[in-house]
Structure formats: C-alpha cells, structure tokens
Amino acid sequence: MLQELCKYIENNTALTLGTDLFCGPFPPNAQDSASSVVQTGGYEKTWTQNRVEKRFQVLTRDTDHLAALAASKVIYDALRVKGEVTLPVVNSGVSPTIEVIHANAPPQYVGPDATERRHLFSVNYVINEK
Numbered sequence: 001m002l003q004e005l006c007k008y009i010e011n012n013t014a015l016t017l018g019t020d021l022f023c024g025p026f027p028p029n030a031q032d033s034a035s036s037v038v039q040t041g042g043y044e045k046t047w048t049q050n051r052v053e054k055r056f057q058v059l060t061r062d063t064d065h066l067a068a069l070a071a072s073k074v075i076y077d078a079l080r081v082k083g084e085v086t087l088p089v090v091n092s093g094v095s096p097t098i099e100v101i102h103a104n105a106p107p108q109y110v111g112p113d114a115t116e117r118r119h120l121f122s123v124n125y126v127i128n129e130k
Contacts, residue, residue, distance in 0.1 A: 001039070001054060001087070001127070001129065002023055002024070002037065002038075002039050002056070003023055003090040003091065004087035004090050005037060005056060005087060005127070006021065006022075006023035006037050007087070007090050008078075008085070008087050009021060009035075009037065009058075009075055009078060009079070012078040013074050013075060013078050014074075015035060015074070015075070019031070019034075020033060020034045020035065021034070021035050021036075021037070022034065022035070022036045022037070023037055024036065024037075024038060025038065026059075026061070032061065032062060032063045032117070032118055033061070033062040033063075033067065033068075033071065034060075034061060035058055035059065035060040035061075035071065035072070035075060036058070036059045036060075037056060037057070037058050038056065038057050038059075039054065039055070039056055040055045040056060040057045040124070041055075052128075052129050053126055053127070053128050053129075054126075054127045054129060055124065055125065055126055055127070056124070056125045056127065057122060057123070057124050057125075058072070058075050058076075058079075058122070058123050058125070059110070059120055059121070059122050060072035060075065060107070060120070060121045060122075061113055061118040061119060061120050061121075062118060062119060063117055063118055063119070064119070065109075065119045068118070068119040068120065068121050069107060069109075069119075069121055071121075072107035072121035072122075072123060073106075073107055075123070076103060076106060076107055076123050079101050079103065079123075079125060080101070080102070080103040080125075084097070084099065085097070085101060097129070097130045099128040099129065099130050100127070100128045101125055101126075101127050102125065102126045102127075102128075103123055103124070103125050104123070104124040104125070104126065105123070105124070106123070107121040107122070107123050108121065108122050108123070109121055110122050
C-alpha cells in the first residue's frame with residue numbers, strides 16, 4: 001500500500017515521485033526540499049476480517065523553516081480526514097480501498113536533520129483499509 005499512497009499524493013499535489021517525493025527514506029542525492037513517506041511500525045489493529053489499520057509517516061524537509069512547513073501542509077491537506085478513497089493501481093494490479101485516512105495531528109516540527117541545514121516536519125497518519 002506504500003507505493004499506492006505515494007502515487008495518490010503525487011496525483012493530488014504538485015509533488016513528483018523520485019524528484020521531491022520519495023516512497024521510503026530520502027535517498028542520499030535527494031534535493032533539500034523534499035518529502036518522504038514510510039510505513040511505520042506499530043499495532044495493525046484488525047477491525048473486522050476485511051479491515052486493517054496501517055500507520056504511515058510523512059517527513060518534509062527544506063532549508064527554509066516556513067517553506068518546509070508549507071510543503072508539509074500541502075500533503076496534510078491532501079490526506080487528512082479523507083473517507084472512501086480508492087488508491088491508484090501501481091505494480092500489484094490491486095487498487096486498495098481506504099475507509100478513512102486520519103492525521104494524528106497537524107504538521108509537527110521535528111528539528112533540524114543530521115546535516116543541521118534542513119528543517120524537518122512530520123505528520124503521522126492512520127489508514128483504515130477495507
């Protein structure tokens with residue numbers, strides 16, 4: 001579902017996979033202004049036989065604090081409190097149907113990254129898949 005979620009973000013924002021949006025950790029050569037989507041650990045609560053709860057984190061970075069916050073809000077607005085979303089088909093041939101996407105909180109400042117040049121914002125999401 002990670003690739004499908006990344007493709008959904010690409011389709012609903014001006015971000016481009018492999019350029020300023022990454023499915024997984026930031027690659028070493030990623031530009032300063034970029035976002036990364038990862039599936040996080042944690043309890044995957046089964047609501048019924050057909051529904052699973054999954055968790056994702058979106059990290060957004062930029063050398064400018066306000067630009068990083070604004071970029072993080074773009075993804076936040078594309079994902080928060082969405083219901084009945086069908087994610088795009090990527091490689092699997094399967095198009096997951098999402099019952100609800102819920103952001104745990106608005107973008108939160110994490111601090112500078114390891115280079116101390118880029119500001120990081122994070123949003124954690126819970127996704128209930130049908």
